[in-house]
Amino acid sequence: MTTARESSTGRRSEQDGPTVVRRTGPVLLSEVAAHAGVSLATASRVLSGSRSVGEPHRGRVLAAAQELRYTPNAQAQAVARGASNVVGLIIHDVLDPYFSSIAGGVMREVEERELVVFLASTHSDVDRELEFVQTMRSHRVRALIICGSRTTDRAHTERLVHELEGYAAAGGQAAVISQDRLGTHAVVPQNRTGARELARELVRLGHRRFAVLAGPRGLLASRDRLTGFREGLTAEGVDAADLLVLHGDFTREGGEQLATRLVADGSPATCVFAVNDVMALGALAAFRAAGVRVPDDVSLAGFDDIAPLRDVVPSLTSVRLPLAEMGARAAQLALDTEPQTPSQTVKVDAEVVLRGSTRRPA
């Protein structure tokens, strides 16, 4: 693996080929030290600034490093220091705007601290999620942020908790987003109150018959939003008992299918609430395809207020979540909290944003 390597100082002076120094493999600290005529320790100290070094030497090391284009080996540094400067981020899918917004927030926070992020996307595959936690742990990421798991599988959740315990025991800090009771720091949106407020607004608009495009049964976010929505209806005196709830999977296709079914079944609902925007977009497309006009024939509301919403016509009513903030908060929790501290849960506000997709029913 290691190719034969000659001292660059020695090599250069001999004439054993063209001047083009075609070397393979990075420059080593020892070479810099040799080039500068100082010891390895001195070179290390100059470059990492761990201790003051006298000017004559200092200058020469710096010059040598520059000339040789030395780049420290971060992996070796991590090993030697016993601490890495990378953060792991596990999300569901980069293409989903919900996740990419969160990822953006995380990355901002991470980059501010001069750290780097490992990104992994699970694509809803629970096994991949577990594998990634392993991988991240193996890379000794100093913090791990998880915003993926949309599983309702109890066994999987337990395995995840187990993995996270292992990670924590190994000295890592973890934070999850939009999940709970995982024994880690958590950032959870006020799903319930957000949905409750939304329901109230919708009732105030005059709606009485609703359909909900929910997420997977038993999934925290979906369940909370559904519960909140029901509470809101009840609070406004609408009977939540005959609320039509269809369970989907949080994806666009899911939203499309659900909405199509709604249309096919001749649902009497005057207002449809999709528990996340991605499904709402799918529903919007399905309605359009079926010739159902939004909001004329049916009102439509989503949740999350993802970025692409702004270009949709009609603009979609939603419940705004500060996605980037959520990512940032999670990163802060994982990075700025002392290890061994009891885990914290940060709640973030959700705010109803009424837009063109909802209006008073005909």
Next chain:
Amino acid sequence: MTTARESSTGRRSEQDGPTVVRRTGPVLLSEVAAHAGVSLATASRVLSGSRSVGEPHRGRVLAAAQELRYTPNAQAQAVARGASNVVGLIIHDVLDPYFSSIAGGVMREVEERELVVFLASTHSDVDRELEFVQTMRSHRVRALIICGSRTTDRAHTERLVHELEGYAAAGGQAAVISQDRLGTHAVVPQNRTGARELARELVRLGHRRFAVLAGPRGLLASRDRLTGFREGLTAEGVDAADLLVLHGDFTREGGEQLATRLVADGSPATCVFAVNDVMALGALAAFRAAGVRVPDDVSLAGFDDIAPLRDVVPSLTSVRLPLAEMGARAAQLALDTEPQTPSQTVKVDAEVVLRGSTRRPA
């Protein structure tokens, strides 16, 4: 830094506290070896499968690793092996669907090979871009994929090339997307032919007066698309000389501003071509705000065919680029090519997709 650590086998047998082993820091291979009663070398061989190990030992190592929840230190492995299993990906912005689609393609390819990806986003900051190349290099990423730099600054490009040369000299493989002549592998879309075809289609629709919302002057992608567009016009017998070209920055806001200016100036164009979809979306919003109907008052076409386009009304005519493929191809180039091979440039096709935002002028 290193906390005092006692041999776990020895420790456990004594009764010096509750059974709960609260240790901080990861389990070491040496501990696994001790626990299994074998040498470090044997444990390493079993776990990495680098050489066959007799059954009695093999089983015990595996059992010990499992019981102790050992996770190898990937950083140390990388140092020892002299090769890391991480890939660097530098993009402009995770939130921009153009980049996240590409990132998705890269990640698919990377994860297929059981590697992990470092993601960095430059946010258009050229200095950050250079820094990130450094960082990636420092982490000894085995491949580096860059899809960022939207700079037109010659000096910066030179520095980038310089950095990339350094990276290559250190044994790394790099691939860039939508850039050229950087001395690395490259994946470039057929910007020119795509735009040319688009222009021809638009002329065939009956348009004669066009405005182009271009990107930064001198940026490859923008320039090529503009050139191609001109060629298409000429080919169809439309004089490209009086083509109105406004230069923007590829962002949504830029598109909005440009379109607003267009409206304010009372442009006679019946068709507007935004050289990327993100600007096209901005323009669409601006037109809508200004009461200009698309496509009734003006036709609008974009380029890239980014994902959120499907939810826009009217659906946007664009030139489809296989973004995920492009990312995947770049990853392949960087990962599957022998080092020291002359760099390849892969061209990917661009295909015009006519949709509702363009129609015959009134």
Next chain:
DNA sequence: CGGTCCCCGGAAAGGGCTTTCCGAGAACGG
């Protein structure tokens, strides 16, 4: 001018792993 302290350079001991090298025993062939 002797003693103390401090500054700074180098040797060497790590950090957690892989891999080479060696040697002991088993298996095998003649």
Next chain:
DNA sequence: CCGTTCTCGGAAAGCCCTTTCCGGGGACCG
């Protein structure tokens, strides 16, 4: 039954750094 070849364990050398530990000057003080 002996020599050869294999197989497989362990010791130890490496991978590229950081950091501790020392020791040799100088500065500074009395």
